[in-house]
Amino acid sequence: MADTPVPSSDYEHFASIPWCAEHLRGPRVIMGPPACRSPKANGEDSLLAETLKSQTTILAMLEFYEEPPSPTDRVDSIKTFFTLGSGLNGFPDVCHGGIVSTILDEVTGLLIPINQQRGFMPEIPHMTAYLNITFLRPVKTSATILAQAKITKVDGRKYFAEGWIEEADGTILARAEVLYVALRSAL
Template sequence: MDTDISHFQSIPWVSALLRDPEFTNRAIPSRTVKETTEDAFYARTLNSPETIKACLMQYRIPESSSSASSGSNTTSSTPNVTELRTFFTLGSDMNGYPGTLHGGMVATLLDECTGLLLMARGDVADNTTRSDNNLHSVPVTAYLNTKFRRPVPTPGTIVVYTKLVEVSESKKWKIQADVLDHKGRVLATGESLFVRTKAKI
C-alpha cells in the first residue's frame, strides 16, 4: 500500500483528497494474490503498468467511530462505514476506443468498488475463512445498472465514490457508485444490489 500512497501523493488533486481528515486509507483486499485464486482478476490480470498501475481505497470515518484519525487501516472491518472513495491509475491495455477505457471495464470498476464497501464494513467474511463449501453465504452482485456519461480517458487517474443507500437484514445491500475525473466530472454511475445467495432478490 505504501507504494500506491506515494504514487497518488504525487498527483496534486488526489494528494489533496488524501489529506482529508474525514477519510482514512485502507489497502484494497482484492489486490493481494491468494493461493485460492480468489481475486486473481484484480491481483494479477489487472495489476500492471498497462492496466491498473495503482489503486488506493479510503473510507469516511463514521461519526460513531472511536478511531477518528487519519492514517491507514489495513485489516479490521468497520461496520458503520457507508462511504468509500477509491483511486485508480489506468493504463491503455483496457481500452475500447483509442484513449478510452472499455465500457465493460468501467462496469467492472463500479462492481469492484461497490463490493469493496461491503468488505470494508465486514459484510463479507475474511478470505481466509472462505471455501468452495461456504460461498453460499457470501454477498454477490444481483444487478448492476450502469450509465455511461462521458468517456473515461486513458492513461489517467480517476476516483470512484461509493455510498451505501440501503441495508436489509444483512441480506441485501443497495449501493451507489460514481466515476469522476480530476475535474470532478461524472463519467459513469452505477447502482447495484448485493444479496446473500439464500436471500430472495
C-alpha cells in the same frame, strides 16, 4: 491512522498527484490498498490482483474513507483512486466499457468487507445480483480517475449501493446502481 502515510507505492503514486493528494488529507481519513489487489491462494480476486495489475492496465489503486464517529457505525461511503493504462482501451485512449463496469462493481463492493471487519455486516459471501451502468462520457486511459460508492439501503440480505466515476475536475463519467445479496450457503 489518519494523516499517516500508508507504506505503499500506490499511496506514494496518488499522493504525488495534487488533486488526489487533496482527497487524502484529513484527520479521519483511513486509506490503504484494497484487499482485492492481493492474490489469494484460492484464486479469489485474481482479476484485480493479477490480470488487471500491471503498468498497462491498472497501474495503481488506493481506497480511502472517512472514519465514522463510532467504531460500531457502518461505513456508508468509500472513494478509490485508479490509474488506468492504455492496455484497457476499447477505443484509442478510452477505457473499455466492460472495464468501467468492473471498476464500478468493485468499488461498490469494497464497502462489504470494510463493514464485515467492523462487525456491521455478516462474514458471509455477497454476490452482485444487479449492476446497472449509465455511461455519461468516455473514461480516458493513461489517466487517473476517482471512483466513489455509497450504501443507499440495507434490507435483510440485500445491500443496495450506487457508484460513480469522476475525472479530476469532478465531471461524472459513469454511474452505477448495484444490488448485492448475501449468500445463504457457500459457493
